[in-house]
Amino acid sequence: MKRINSVEDLEREREKIRAARDPNKPCITICTGTGCHAAGCYPVAGALREALRTGGIEGEVDLRITGCHGFCERGPLVVINPQRILYQRVKPDDAPDIVSETLKKGKIIERLLYVHPLTEEKIVREDDVPFYKLQKRIIFGNNGNIDPTSIEDYLAIGGYSALAKALTSMEPQQIVEEVKKSGLRGRGGGGFHTGTKWESCRKASGDTRYVICNADEGDPGAYMDRSLLEGNPHSVLEGMIIGAFAIGSNEGYVYVRNEYPLAVENLRIALDRANDWGFFGKNILGSGFDFNVKINRGGGAFVCGESTALMASLEGQPGEPRAKHIHTVESGLYEKPTNLNNVETWANVPYIVNLGAEQYRQIGTDGSKGTKIFSLVGKVNNTGLVEVPMGITLREIVYDIGGGIIGGKRFKAIQTGGPSGGCLPESLLDLPVDFDRLTEAGSMMGSGGMIVMDENNCMVDVAKYFMNFLKEESCGKCASCREGTKRMYEVLHRITEGNGREGDIALLEDLSFVTAEASLCALGGTAPNPVLSTIRYFREEYEVHIKNKKCPAGVCKELITYRIIPNQCTICGRCQKVCPSQAIRGKIKMKKPFEILPEKCIRCGMCSEACKFDAIEIV
DSSP states (O other): OOOOOSHHHHHHHHHHHHHTOOTTSOEEEEEOSHHHHHHTHHHHHHHHHHHHHHTTOTTTSEEEEEOOOSOGGGOSOEEEETTTEEEOSOOGGGHHHIIIIIIHHOOOOGGGSEEOTTTOOEEOBGGGSHHHHTOOOTTTGGGGTSOTTOHHHHHHTTTTHHHHHHHHHOOHHHHHHHHHHHTOBOTTTTOOBHHHHHHHHHHSSSSOOEEEEEEOOOSTTOOHHHHHHHHOHHHHHHHHHHHHHHHTOSEEEEEEETTOHHHHHHHHHHHHHHHHHTSSBSSGGGSSOOBEEEEEEEOSOGGGGSHHHHHHHHTTSOSOOOOOSSOTTTSOGGGSOEEEEEHHHHHHHHHHHHHOHHHHTTSBOSSSBSEEEEEEEESBSSOEEEEEETTOBHHIIIIIITOSBGGGOOEEEEEESGGGSEEEEGGGTTOBOSHHHHHHTTOOOTTSEEEEEETTOOHHHHHHHHHHHHHHHOOSOSHHHHHHHHHHHHHHHHHHTTOOOTTHHHHHHHHHHHHHHHOSSHHHHHTTHHHHHHHHHHHHHHHIIIIIOOOTTSOOGGGOOEEEOGGGOOOOOHHHHHOTTOOEEOOGGGTOOOEEOTTTOOOOOHHHHHOSSOOEEEO
């Protein structure tokens, strides 16, 4: 492909690509995001390709390898277009039936359909599946329609048209104003107004400015940025070019986690192809604007998601935060004005430029505009990535999109905002999800992780889990963060071991205050959130652990005892067979109920899982 030198050339090439494609031609799209990759999507793709060949319709049906479709719980996912038939948990052996029955005869294969967990209804169309129905996938939706390694696919759906508009019919300050008017706030966790940040960087003194894409996504259970880079990397690159033009930057970086090999590979391919077409380099689209991007792979430190630590890492320095008495928009990378936004923020930019700020503002709440992608994981029936309008309630996300709690158990809490977020109780399920409301409730938006918990989760143990993560990820530069997170973990560990003391709750609150107020960066500043939110909403659970030496959820091993209920034991011997410590006494032929020996029991719970008669209780 020769380099495109003008907007006219771009539109001519786009029309050629579209003219060569029949929108009514049958097309099978298969999700090959990391989740579906783990579930075996590539053998399925190979089997479908072979079935098309042996079925004699190879040229009549397209097979498109796409990025993540979001419904990770049900992968590998296959969608047949244009009917939008969704087949889930597809295996290679299903490929011949998909070709012979659905593609050739128009018949639906019922065993591959999604079944509603409550109504048991079998749903055919992707758009009718409850998981997708309430979503508004303006940023994430094209993941399921395009091959991320094909720039032609991106151009066919209008890719780089926002760039053409920005470079030829908008002034840099006009772009900044449009982003400001849109109300877009940073999706990386801070929620700072994007347009305001761009304007500050644009006005900062100096001839050299940098733009950076923060793809160092480190929250446990969060993978929104990874999936966007894997499935639609050009949308992120296009947003970066527009932002660089608006700010006055000629050089950019994508800082991406080393643990994201597929995202890095697809991003590298996209960057190479965009360079070939002329979207990077000198005189982009004949506008006189020059811009280049480099990919930098991080070393896996959670703290490098923080802006100044990330920039230090880019410079080859230890990934430690710096004091922000001078903002990075004035003195960031190499002490030059630097604008940092995360993957999802950059991907919103082309949409805003094409659609216009006023129309974008129609989505969301007064203080939080647009949509947000969340990773919905934990004790919920439908896990995966969901893109929803700001202002949707937690209840709608958990029950309408997520399908409710696994096994019909009682909802207990949802943790939002990653390891530094807060745990919100059932009484706040109707809370609208936006930056300000979540912060008021003692949590935060963060980068978009959501972990659902049920009645079997211990909230003291949950706080301990996140504090263990945060103490390990603290860079150690601030004594308040380094020692504060460690001490909070020690107190929580002591409580879960049955050694809690009167005054421990007050001690945790004091440690939280000092850690938050005296730390340099947001890791220390928000680290106490899991502790403070669980104390705020589940204080009685702490008190039972400390005063009664009991764990109501039956999680903390040192505080529980397993007991066989005599009149419910059927003397089947299942529990004895699975016990790894030989802690169960009894013989089947003796016709006496079995008994658990407390001195030998290691509280692993295997006996309870093996029992089919609910004859084992926790006391």
